[in-house]
Amino acid sequence: YLFGRKKATEVAHVVWEQVIQKGDTVIDATCGNGNDTLAMLKMVMHDSVGCGGYVYAMDIQKDAIESTSSLLDQAVGSKEKECVKLFNLCHSKMGEIVPENARVRMVAFNLGYLPGGNKSIITLSDTTLSALKAAERILKPGGLISLVVYIGHPGGREELEVVEAFGSGLPVSDWICCKFQMLNRPLAPVLVFMFKREN
Ligand code: SAM
Numbered sequence: 001y002l003f004g005r006k007k008a009t010e011v012a013h014v015v016w017e018q019v020i021q022k023g024d025t026v027i028d029a030t031c032g033n034g035n036d037t038l039a040m041l042k043m044v045m046h047d048s049v050g051c052g053g054y055v056y057a058m059d060i061q062k063d064a065i066e067s068t069s070s071l072l073d074q075a076v077g078s079k080e081k082e083c084v085k086l087f088n089l090c091h092s093k094m095g096e097i098v099p100e101n102a103r104v105r106m107v108a109f110n111l112g113y114l115p116g117g118n119k120s121i122i123t124l125s126d127t128t129l130s131a132l133k134a135a136e137r138i139l140k141p142g143g144l145i146s147l148v149v150y151i152g153h154p155g156g157r158e159e160l161e162v163v164e165a166f167g168s169g170l171p172v173s174d175w176i177c178c179k180f181q182m183l184n185r186p187l188a189p190v191l192v193f194m195f196k197r198e199n
């Protein structure tokens with residue numbers, strides 16, 4: 001339920017909960033400080049039989065991988081942590097690390113820079129587009145590409161245009177593509193996109 005959720009990431013998580021099932025395999029394409037990775041882990045993990053599915057989490061910055069790893073250490077036990085596979089990697093290469101037979105239910109992006117980190121290291125339109133194409137290839141029918149896009153920093157608007165053009169170009173026979181924007185929060189220039197693969 002979307003109302004009552006003020007942060008864009010919370011809106012995204014509400015949608016994830018409707019799509020992700022226990023035992024699914026999902027990808028966090030920008031793990032940053034690990035908040036989204038942790039949310040995904042809780043959604044895929046079976047309470048009794050362990051992982052079932054996996055979270056493949058990646059980030060281009062080593063600091064982010066360490067930050068995600070330490071958040072998981074604080075939040076879950078070592079057995080649960082084994083259900084997360086961390087990679088210091090550009091998300092355009094996600095197809096190289098996910099096993100070919102993995103039926104991926106979701107690929108999530110939270111674009112921009114690492115909060116509390118180096119603000120000059122940001123996601124870039126070209127690699128974001130390559131990563132979206134990789135996500136399209138590996139996502140199973142019924143799966144979701146989720147994006148939280150910030151437009152307040154240099155390059156943000158250009159990246160927004162790339163994301164919008166990608167979603168607009170997906171075939172209507174197989175995809176439902178939506179955009180959420182909080183119209184009365186002009187100081188929070190952030191949008192949420194959901195591209196759901198039907199077939
Ligand atoms: N999801 C994170 C969380 O819950 O804390 C926040 C992600 S932060 C807004 C964006 C992240 O994208 C940064 O950590 C940044 O290093 C990462 N990033 C930038 N370019 C990337 C790329 N080409 N591949 C993977 N990650 C990238």
